[in-house]
Amino acid sequence: MLANKTLLLLPGDGIGPEVMAQARRVLNWLQKTNRASFEISEDLVGGAAIDVHGVPVTEATMVRALAADAILFGSVGGPKWDSVPFDIRPEAALLRLRKDLGVFANLRPAKVFDALVDSSSLKPELVRGLDIMIVRECIGGIYFGEPRGVETLPDGQQRGINTEVYTTSEIERVGRVAFDLARKRGKRVASVEKSNVMESGLLWRQVMTALRNAEYPDVELSHVLADNCAMQLVRTPKQFDVIVTSNLFGDILSDLASMLTGSLGMLPSATLGAPDSLGHRHALYEPIHGSAPDIAGKGLANPLAQMLSFAMLLRYSFGMDEDALLIERACTNVLASGLRTADVMAPGCARVGTHVMGEAVVRELDKLAA
Ligand code: IPM
Numbered sequence: 001m002l003a004n005k006t007l008l009l010l011p012g013d014g015i016g017p018e019v020m021a022q023a024r025r026v027l028n029w030l031q032k033t034n035r036a037s038f039e040i041s042e043d044l045v046g047g048a049a050i051d052v053h054g055v056p057v058t059e060a061t062m063v064r065a066l067a068a069d070a071i072l073f074g075s076v077g078g079p080k081w082d083s084v085p086f087d088i089r090p091e092a093a094l095l096r097l098r099k100d101l102g103v104f105a106n107l108r109p110a111k112v113f114d115a116l117v118d119s120s121s122l123k124p125e126l127v128r129g130l131d132i133m134i135v136r137e138c139i140g141g142i143y144f145g146e147p148r149g150v151e152t153l154p155d156g157q158q159r160g161i162n163t164e165v166y167t168t169s170e171i172e173r174v175g176r177v178a179f180d181l182a183r184k185r186g187k188r189v190a191s192v193e194k195s196n197v198m199e200s201g202l203l204w205r206q207v208m209t210a211l212r213n214a215e216y217p218d219v220e221l222s223h224v225l226a227d228n229c230a231m232q233l234v235r236t237p238k239q240f241d242v243i244v245t246s247n248l249f250g251d252i253l254s255d256l257a258s259m260l261t262g263s264l265g266m267l268p269s270a271t272l273g274a275p276d277s278l279g280h281r282h283a284l285y286e287p288i289h290g291s292a293p294d295i296a297g298k299g300l301a302n303p304l305a306q307m308l309s310f311a312m313l314l315r316y317s318f319g320m321d322e323d324a325l326l327i328e329r330a331c332t333n334v335l336a337s338g339l340r341t342a343d344v345m346a347p348g349c350a351r352v353g354t355h356v357m358g359e360a361v362v363r364e365l366d367k368l369a370a
């Protein structure tokens with residue numbers, strides 16, 4: 001058994017707490033079966049923190065987050081907080097966590113489960129076996145670039161400003177993450193930018209080319225313009241292996257890619273920082289889906305993305321590949337057995353809620369481990 005690992009759980013808003021409760025059952029299962037020992041704390045974030053503390057993430061939570069070995073995050077936001085000032089919106093918590101933790105590489109797999117091939121909006125033959133890894137730069141670019149804001153011009157008009165900025169080292173470090181991942185997969189990286197209109201995109205392209213030639217000659221690199229990438233993703237998605245791109249393009253393309261798989265409710269993500277001299281790095285794991293306020297509190301949400309995010313946490317933060325695989329296999333088997341939450345419901349399947357789905361995964365874990 002591994003030594004104690006500190007985990008911070010931040011369930012957040014909407015369906016976040018419901019799906020987190022199911023991930024917690026998997027976590028408990030690992031402890032109960034002596035596969036791991038975690039020191040767990042839980043905190044408010046997003047709207048839930050605004051309601052109690054007036055801010056989407058408190059300084060005390062930030063201190064805990066910085067001290068944790070890994071963070072499992074639910075989702076934040078909802079109509080209740082639509083009118084709070086921009087800089088303290090629920091989403092600001094997520095952006096602050098990413099920025100202060102320095103987690104620059106957001107890994108967003110878009111993987112099709114065989115059992116869900118028919119849930120995709122694309123034809124089954126286009127998506128069967130699809131397995132793309134999108135690596136999104138996560139703490140730079142237009143999300144954080146200066147200058148930003150809204151100013152009033154002399155003629156009384158207002159002007160909104162955001163700035164896309166990337167430095168060589170910011171591009172290189174996310175590029176390395178993408179190339180390293182590609183080496184363990186299909187050895188192909190598509191670097192995505194708009195070098196035909198943006199100087200920052202041209203720099204991105206040049207830096208990726210130089211990095212590939214200097215350090216990754218064994219990996220095939222292609223350059224794809226962002227608009228073309230969106231088109232290619234819905235035309236022939238299986239042409240891609242690893243995609244590496246900026247914060248904003250990654251935000252958009254990962255939503256697009258995730259829908260190819262049939263359900264946002266299925267996809268996990270990991271956001272990783274740079275390893276320190278001991279190999280430790282900050283890491284934040286979250287489902288790709290949002291807080292889904294329309295179904296919150298109804299027990300309808302699909303908990304699999306949250307559970308699979310926990311599996312990613314085991315793999316990337318603790319090197320517990322075997323346990324991660326076990327969880328992934330359990331989720332796959334439960335789907336194959338025909339249990340479905342509403343978002344992936346199909347004819348002939350049995351529709352279940354959040355809790356029953358979570359229970360089924362734990363039961364499957366028992367079976368697999370027996
Ligand atoms: C995401 C989300 C966030 C983002 C929001 C909630 C700030 O859309 O993680 O993709 O834009 O990064």
Ligand code: MG
Binds near residue numbers: 251252255
């Ligand atoms: Mg997004």
